[in-house]
Amino acid sequence: MESASIASVGYDGMTGTLEVEFRNGGVYQYIDVPKRLYWRLMSADSLGAFLNLEIKDRHETRKVR
Structure with a gap:
């Protein structure tokens, strides 16, 4: 996984938390993300673009850090 803006991605399939x-140090959790959407993210040509279009503003977000 390489991305100009994303350092790492983790997913908890039991809770649907992404x-x-x-890379700027911020850590966010996206709630109730279906597993299929996580797999689409991980196979996207651009992680940042996919996150912006398909996940942000469509799922509850928690700032962790």
């Missing part, structure tokens, strides 16, 4: 660490 956690994204950005």
